[in-house]
Amino acid sequence: GENVEQHPSTLSVQEGDSAVIKCTYSDSASNYFPWYKQELGKRPQLIIDIRSNVGEKKDQRIAVTLNKTAKHFSLHITETQPEDSAVYFCAAGGDLTGGGNKLTFGTGTQLKVEL
Amino acid sequence: NAGVTQTPKFRVLKTGQSMTLLCAQDMNHEYMYWYRQDPGMGLRLIHYSVGEGTTAKGEVPDGYNVSRLKKQNFLLGLESAAPSQTSVYFCASTYGGDGVEQFFGPGTRLTVL
Numbered sequence: 001g002e003n004v005e006q007h008p009s010t011l012s013v014q015e016g017d018s019a020v021i022k023c024t025y026s027d028s029a030s031n032y033f034p035w036y037k038q039e040l041g042k043r044p045q046l047i048i049d050i051r052s053n054v055g056e057k058k059d060q061r062i063a064v065t066l067n068k069t070a071k072h073f074s075l076h077i078t079e080t081q082p083e084d085s086a087v088y089f090c091a092a093g094g095d096l097t098g099g100g101n102k103l104t105f106g107t108g109t110q111l112k113v114e115l
Numbered sequence: 116n117a118g119v120t121q122t123p124k125f126r127v128l129k130t131g132q133s134m135t136l137l138c139a140q141d142m143n144h145e146y147m148y149w150y151r152q153d154p155g156m157g158l159r160l161i162h163y164s165v166g167e168g169t170t171a172k173g174e175v176p177d178g179y180n181v182s183r184l185k186k187q188n189f190l191l192g193l194e195s196a197a198p199s200q201t202s203v204y205f206c207a208s209t210y211g212g213d214g215v216e217q218f219f220g221p222g223t224r225l226t227v228l
Contacts, residue, residue, distance in 0.1 A: 032215060043219040089157055101215050105157040
């Protein structure tokens with residue numbers, strides 16, 4: 001089955017700096033790579049995702065890059081703000097019949113943005 | 116729309132007791148999933164369903180059973196709870212087709228003593 005590794009497990013940055021979280025996956029059949037943000041005591045929420053036919057995707061201060069050959073993908077957050085502090089999870093997965101997907105999650109990165 | 120809801124929010128069981136967790140979604144989603152979240156281990160897939168009347172095993176299915184008798188509901192059962200099943204359980208759903216985002220419920224915190 002799929003195996004997803006995520007690094008670092010904790011990341012502390014100063015407000016305004018950039019943060020980068022990296023993930024690797026093992027199954028070359030995986031074609032969908034979402035990133036979820038989870039605040040303390042809350043549910044995970046999708047912040048950005050990318051398909052394997054795209055190398056990079058950006059949404060305001062958040063971007064994701066994918067290197068399918070090397071089987072790794074990264075989340076980039078620029079101009080970090082205190083409200084970016086949370087746990088971030090990467091995931092990798094493939095399509096199920098009919099269009100749904102089955103995801104394997106990384107172990108999470110605790111991001112702390114310090115003032 | 117309420118989105119994805121889970122019942123109960125918290126529960127404490129004794130070893131050997133049974134219980135059922137209910138997940139409900141009002142978005143007409145085809146696909147539903149049960150995950151468990153443990154510290155340092157991320158989210159792990161227990162079981163999932165690709166439509167009404169179907170279920171399939173995920174990464175960590177042992178000790179759990181599921182049923183999807185109605186499209187909007189996905190039940191997770193623990194027949195004989197063990198302390199190793201102490202966790203936060205999340206349900207998620209996705210529409211299918213072009214809609215691939217998994218929407219999560221608020222979670223159920225289960226403690227098995």
